[in-house]
Amino acid sequence: MDYALGDFLMFTPEVYLRLFERTNDALGSWLWAVVAVLLAVPVLLYQPLSWGRRLVPVVMAAGWGLTAALFMMRFYAPINWPVGPFGWVFALQAGLLMLIALRAPPARVGLIALAGWGVVLLVLSWVTVHETGTWRSVALPGVTPDMTAAATAVLAMAWPRRWRWGLLVIPLLWCAFSALVHWALGLWWLLAVPVAGLCMVLTALAWPDRQR
Amino acid sequence: MPLSIPRRRFLIGLTATGLAARWPQAFAGRDEAPITRSIPSTGEALPVIGMGTWRTFNVGTDPELLDQRAEILELFFQRGGRVVDASPMYGSAEEAVGELIERLDRRDDLFAATKVWTRDETETREAVARSEALWGVARFDLMQIHNLLGWEGHLATLKEMKAAGRLRYIGVTTSHGRRHDELERIMTREPLDFVQLTYNIADREAEERLLPLARERGIAVIANRPFQGGQLFDRVGSQPLPAWAGEVGAESWAGFFLKFIVSHPAMTCAIPATTQVAHMRENMGALYGRLPDETQRQRMIDHVQGL
Numbered sequence: 001m002d003y004a005l006g007d008f009l010m011f012t013p014e015v016y017l018r019l020f021e022r023t024n025d026a027l028g029s030w031l032w033a034v035v036a037v038l039l040a041v042p043v044l045l046y047q048p049l050s051w052g053r054r055l056v057p058v059v060m061a062a063g064w065g066l067t068a069a070l071f072m073m074r075f076y077a078p079i080n081w082p083v084g085p086f087g088w089v090f091a092l093q094a095g096l097l098m099l100i101a102l103r104a105p106p107a108r109v110g111l112i113a114l115a116g117w118g119v120v121l122l123v124l125s126w127v128t129v130h131e132t133g134t135w136r137s138v139a140l141p142g143v144t145p146d147m148t149a150a151a152t153a154v155l156a157m158a159w160p161r162r163w164r165w166g167l168l169v170i171p172l173l174w175c176a177f178s179a180l181v182h183w184a185l186g187l188w189w190l191l192a193v194p195v196a197g198l199c200m201v202l203t204a205l206a207w208p209d210r211q212r
Numbered sequence: 213m214p215l216s217i218p219r220r221r222f223l224i225g226l227t228a229t230g231l232a233a234r235w236p237q238a239f240a241g242r243d244e245a246p247i248t249r250s251i252p253s254t255g256e257a258l259p260v261i262g263m264g265t266w267r268t269f270n271v272g273t274d275p276e277l278l279d280q281r282a283e284i285l286e287l288f289f290q291r292g293g294r295v296v297d298a299s300p301m302y303g304s305a306e307e308a309v310g311e312l313i314e315r316l317d318r319r320d321d322l323f324a325a326t327k328v329w330t331r332d333e334t335e336t337r338e339a340v341a342r343s344e345a346l347w348g349v350a351r352f353d354l355m356q357i358h359n360l361l362g363w364e365g366h367l368a369t370l371k372e373m374k375a376a377g378r379l380r381y382i383g384v385t386t387s388h389g390r391r392h393d394e395l396e397r398i399m400t401r402e403p404l405d406f407v408q409l410t411y412n413i414a415d416r417e418a419e420e421r422l423l424p425l426a427r428e429r430g431i432a433v434i435a436n437r438p439f440q441g442g443q444l445f446d447r448v449g450s451q452p453l454p455a456w457a458g459e460v461g462a463e464s465w466a467g468f469f470l471k472f473i474v475s476h477p478a479m480t481c482a483i484p485a486t487t488q489v490a491h492m493r494e495n496m497g498a499l500y501g502r503l504p505d506e507t508q509r510q511r512m513i514d515h516v517q518g519l
Contacts, residue, residue: 010302011303012487
């Protein structure tokens with residue numbers, strides 16, 4: 001007899017998958033506002049005016065804050081105690097993004113980063129739908145933690161490399177934690193999301209600086 | 213449209229529901245009584261099938277899942293179950309059990325068992341008080357020290373609380389076959405009412421020293437992980453029960469595994485956990501009917517080893 005990784009989790013896949021649906025239900029029609037903001041992000045990044053691009057880290061900060069307050073603290077932490085401290089770490093990441101918003105706008109991005117954003121939004125968001133069979137469990141960046149971390153990794157490429165380390169430590173830690181949880185729960189499809197997030201973080205850290 | 217039910221039929225239904233709740237064997241489709249075992253320290257009888265809550269009742273505040281767990285718990289009580297076991301380690305399980313026990317009005321049928329789970333050996337009373345508030349009980353029937361964590365300090369306080377009438381029974385727990393040597397020392401030295409340990413048809417290490425010691429010392433035994441965390445079902449897969457399963461009182465694989473556990477003479481109770489109403493029905497089936505004898509138990513072991 002020996003412990004397996006799953007023995008350290010105190011909840012079932014059923015309860016975990018319900019978190020996505022419950023979070024979206026709690027947002028109600030505000031979910032459409034989130035979708036509108038997500039669609040606006042690539043437009044803001046592509047346009048040449050710096051004030052518009054400066055809004056992007058503010059939007060990201062709001063997403064980290066919303067994820068911390070709703071998904072993490074309200075729904076996830078009661079069933080998985082390490083998530084409570086992680087909720088505060090997410091709030092810290094929101095603060096960090098606000099500081100960056102004041103210091104430096106992201107660079108104007110090209111088609112590769114926009115394609116990355118499209119992959120994040122369109123493919124990874126629907127993995128939970130595939131797992132649960134209901135669109136009500138769609139996982140959006142700015143609402144659910146894995147997607148928020150993955151989207152941040154893509155967007156981080158719009159900043160110089162020296163800034164990215166500060167931006168990506170927390171997404172890196174979260175994606176590693178979440179991958180372990182999905183592994184222990186045996187949610188193999190859903191494991192793709194934090195693993196993709198980890199790949200995106202590592203890619204962003206290695207990606208060369210853009211020529212300004 | 214208001215539902216129209218003739219008064220007579222309504223009263224008959226209400227009476228039947230009440231009878232089912234109080235005399236479960238009459239509604240279990242059998243004429244025999246539930247199998248019980250006595251707690252050695254007092255002689256109080258307990259049904260041999262209880263309910264664990266590890267993973268299964270940690271549902272947070274999800275109203276849909278709470279409703280579904282209420283169905284499971286109600287069926288457990290209807291079929292004659294009493295022992296519900298939880299721990300502060302199981303996330304929101306204690307809170308869920310407390311809410312559902314109140315909703316179902318089953319406090320009088322409940323044998324409430326939980327655990328102290330903190331390294332701080334001076335915090336025993338606060339830990340018990342927190343669990344009492346979550347369960348909504350005035351005192352616990354059984355308070356155990358989870359995985360022997362800080363057991364010396366906690367046990368001293370639990371003994372005082374029991375002597376003062378604040379707890380009915382006290383005990384210690386282990387799982388996964390860990391720390392059996394230390395458990396044996398505690399069982400030898402301390403006046404325990406209960407021990408909880410891992411015992412199932414595939415994990416039988418406890419048979420060597422702990423179960424005989426429990427009999428010798430008059431300690432009740434609760435078996436956790438009765439299905440080896442679900443692995444026993446993976447092992448049998450879709451294979452049918454052996455043709456002779458009826459001879460050992462088993463109508464399902466769950467019943468087969470549970471009957472094996474509770475037929476050990478040292479065993480007081482097994483605590484399977486489930487999230488499915490159908491599985492609860494199978495589990496509670498093991499509370500009735502015949503138990504295997506020693507020869508049949510060996511046959512059951514041989515059969516499972518041969519799968």
